[in-house]
Amino acid sequence: MKEGESKAIWKRLFLRLCTVISVTVIDVFDGGRRFIAHSPTVILTMATTHRDALMYWSYSLELYIWQYRISRFFHTLNTILSKFLLQKYRRLITMADNLHRNLQELDLGVEDEPVALPLDVVNQAAAENRFIIIGRPVIPRRQNIRAIIAALPRQWGHAGLVHGRIVEGRRFQFVFPSEESMENVLRRGPWAFADRMLIMQRWSPLFNPLMLNFIPLWIQIRGIPLQYMNQDVIMHIGRAMGQYMDVDYNAETAVRVEYARVRVNWDVDLPLRFQKNFQFTPGVNTLLKFRYERLRGFCEVCGMLTHDSGSCLIQNGGMDHDSEDDDEDDNEEPLL
Structure with missing residues (x-):
């Protein structure tokens, strides 16, 4: 080549x-x-x-x-920044809403001459609101108040007869047409929504708001030695557990002695206890077991009704955010 x-x-x-x-x-x-x-x-x-x-x-x-x-780096960075800015935006909107509400809390007009309402109108309103149940959810983040008001009357079989409304402080009320229907609902309780307990008490003008911390619970007590089974012993066990309300035991008519029943007004700020030692004889422990009737979701780690296991301080060491995420609008707008 x-x-x-x-x-x-x-x-x-x-x-x-x-x-x-x-x-x-x-x-x-x-x-x-x-x-x-x-x-x-x-x-x-x-x-x-x-x-x-x-x-x-x-x-x-x-x-x-x-x-x-x-x-990929800029895509991930964009995603993180978007979430961060969205969270900040929501907080700013919440702050703006709170500011608007606070502006309307001014005392302008407090010095004006009072307005007297007609007595017949006032008396009629009081008569229509005699039979009221007031309540609140134990986990507001999981229990929407509007959904509670819509669902419970149907569950009670009083749809169209019982009217619900939202009141401030993340609470709700149900107005009943008669005392009998109201007492029937309370007697069949406690009630739950979204698999979480509801606190419900009868309301009156002299109602103590602290009562919205208690749920009446029937508790089955198992393991009482037969030689100590009587009503007084059951009552003392009930008082040791909480605010004693009632006992369901009659030695003459009882056909089963597997358990005794006691009703306690349970403070939701206290953890549930499913076993506890009692001494019927000094120095000798007897382990009693408790079963709560109609009980729904609770924290399996610490026994509290007010949060789930994922929010438990003992398990995660984090803060409970259940009370921070509820919609503020649900606390103010009435639903009649």
Whole structure:
């Protein structure tokens, strides 16, 4: 082969190599949409031409990888910033709403002359609101008040007869047409919604708000030695557990002695206890077991009714956010 022909062949190979490399580099900066399709051609051409071309291809591949990593980094950063800004935006909206509410708490008009309402109108309103149950959810984040008001009358079989309304402080009320229907609902309690307990008490003008911390619970007591089974012993056990209300035991009519029943007004700020030692004889412990009737969700770690296991301070060492996430609007707008 002549020297001129050899130079022409090497010149054509060099031009072909430059063309392939140029197309490959363009593909890399074009987002890599055609990079994979050209890869075999690039590898084959470079392997048959010159070692430097293979090194150049490896640099191009490394450039593509870094481009992909940078793209993923900015995508993740954008997601994090979006969530952060959205959270800040919601907090600002909440602060603005609270500011608007506080502005309307001004005492403008307090010095004006009082307005006397007609007695017949007032008396009629009082008569219509004699039989009221007031309550609150134990976990507001999981128990929407509007849904509670819509669901419970149907559950009681009083749809269209019982009217619910939302009152401030994350509470609700149900107005009953008669005392009998109201007492029937209380007697069949306690009630739950969304598999979490509800606190419900009879309301009166002299109602003590602290009563909205107590749920009347029937408790089955198991393990009382037969020689100590009587009503007084059961009452003392009930008083040791909480605010004693009632006992369901009659030795003459009882056909089963597997357990005794006692009704206790349970403070929801106290953890449930399912076993406890009592001493019927000094120095001798007897383990009694308790079963709460109609009990729904509670924390399996500490026994509290006011949070779930995922929010338990003992298990997670974190704060309980259940009371912070409820919709503030549910506390003010009436639903009649």
